[in-house]
Amino acid sequence: MNGTELEQIIAKENKRKLLALGLGAFGALLMIIHPILGIPVIIGAFILFFVSQGRLKKQVGRAVAFKVLSGHIQDLSFDQDSGFSDELIDSVYMGFPGYDNIKCGDYISGSYKGRAIELCDLELTETRVVSSGKTTRTEHVTVFQGPYISIAYDKEVSCPVTVTRRGNLLKRGSLVKLESEEFNKSFRVYCESEHDAFYIMTPHMMERVESIYERADHEIYLNFCNDGHVYLAVDSRHDSFELSLMDSKVEEIEKRFEDELEYLLGLIDELAEGLQ
Amino acid sequence: MIIVIVLLAVAAIAAIWAISTVNSFKRLEIKVDEALSGIEVALEKRYDMLTKLMDTAKGYMQHETETFTKVIELRKGMSVKDLSARDAEMSELSGRLFAVAESYPELRSSEVFTELSEGIRDAEEHLQAARRVYNANVREYNTAIVMFPAKLLADGRTPKDFYEAEEPKHQDVKISF
Numbered sequence: 001m002n003g004t005e006l007e008q009i010i011a012k013e014n015k016r017k018l019l020a021l022g023l024g025a026f027g028a029l030l031m032i033i034h035p036i037l038g039i040p041v042i043i044g045a046f047i048l049f050f051v052s053q054g055r056l057k058k059q060v061g062r063a064v065a066f067k068v069l070s071g072h073i074q075d076l077s078f079d080q081d082s083g084f085s086d087e088l089i090d091s092v093y094m095g096f097p098g099y100d101n102i103k104c105g106d107y108i109s110g111s112y113k114g115r116a117i118e119l120c121d122l123e124l125t126e127t128r129v130v131s132s133g134k135t136t137r138t139e140h141v142t143v144f145q146g147p148y149i150s151i152a153y154d155k156e157v158s159c160p161v162t163v164t165r166r167g168n169l170l171k172r173g174s175l176v177k178l179e180s181e182e183f184n185k186s187f188r189v190y191c192e193s194e195h196d197a198f199y200i201m202t203p204h205m206m207e208r209v210e211s212i213y214e215r216a217d218h219e220i221y222l223n224f225c226n227d228g229h230v231y232l233a234v235d236s237r238h239d240s241f242e243l244s245l246m247d248s249k250v251e252e253i254e255k256r257f258e259d260e261l262e263y264l265l266g267l268i269d270e271l272a273e274g275l276q
Numbered sequence: 277m278i279i280v281i282v283l284l285a286v287a288a289i290a291a292i293w294a295i296s297t298v299n300s301f302k303r304l305e306i307k308v309d310e311a312l313s314g315i316e317v318a319l320e321k322r323y324d325m326l327t328k329l330m331d332t333a334k335g336y337m338q339h340e341t342e343t344f345t346k347v348i349e350l351r352k353g354m355s356v357k358d359l360s361a362r363d364a365e366m367s368e369l370s371g372r373l374f375a376v377a378e379s380y381p382e383l384r385s386s387e388v389f390t391e392l393s394e395g396i397r398d399a400e401e402h403l404q405a406a407r408r409v410y411n412a413n414v415r416e417y418n419t420a421i422v423m424f425p426a427k428l429l430a431d432g433r434t435p436k437d438f439y440e441a442e443e444p445k446h447q448d449v450k451i452s453f
Contacts, residue, residue, distance in 0.1 A: 178412070179412050
């Protein structure tokens, strides 16, 4: 699919969205006259809008993301509708705040600079029941949203080494104090084996973790797992390869995806450097 | 009556503090001993890997075996200083071995050599981790026994030596063939 074809699709779907918005406004006017007249129109407008939006995201997102990704990742596989399994997200303890719902999408896998990598957009939500006076309502609060990355590494550890800044919420592993007071102030390292924690968290790796945190500019979660993978999650509060309502020009979308990918690959580079 | 209760309470708090302080000293001593065992294990692993590498190299570099002439001795219960000295000797041996191996492309390209080199690298990383664990525990222990008022209960305990990798001695070293 070339740029012109993509722009034609965007223009077509954007027209549909505008039509949906107009229909919605018309429905609102009808509501003033009579709710029974207005409600079906508004529902129809919603359906039209979200169908157009979904189609746009699928087609354009897939084409542009694939193009951008294939420039950097070998043996690329990209699937907008899949992600890491819930079992994996649950079993790799990152120190996330409490959650009861997992949503994964935009799954990417391949080889980057000789390392096998996998990543996806992850959203964790917690269902909370809020009561105010006589009424109670259920809220779905997002506790984490951002990229979840897995990188293959060849160090063997007997138990996972978790590095997080939200240590007090962790219930697994013992707190390990490394020799750097500065690092201990900013991060908490949890592991059942003190030796494994020191083996992974070399002074060089400590520097890289600090650098990843600065570069990420958001809360980070790291787990050097004993399954041969390092897991890194960044609570950036947005999906990496999602189109926004405002996206219309292919070049702009490509530029945004390229920037997003460079950001993610920069984090992977830092981590890979620490693992050297 | 109130004064007696207050005095009893103070005495109870002091006793609890004293017990927990002495226990914490003992706990730290155990951690230091465990960390030292970790160094012994890592050194043994490194020693084994170096021995295997030397055995492999023997077939390729027969003219160089006389270059390595001192036997490295490792036994259980060595002092920190002795372990540190053995560590330095192994570093010396490792460095020399890889330097000499540069002249033997056939050896360097052999699969066994590559595997053992990676094994040695990994063993050295484990040794480095073990050293850091030991020194971190010694630092914690040494701090605990000199801090007031806990030092009143230190009962003759003296600061422990840190593990410092000695400068490699520039003499010929050998693991016996």
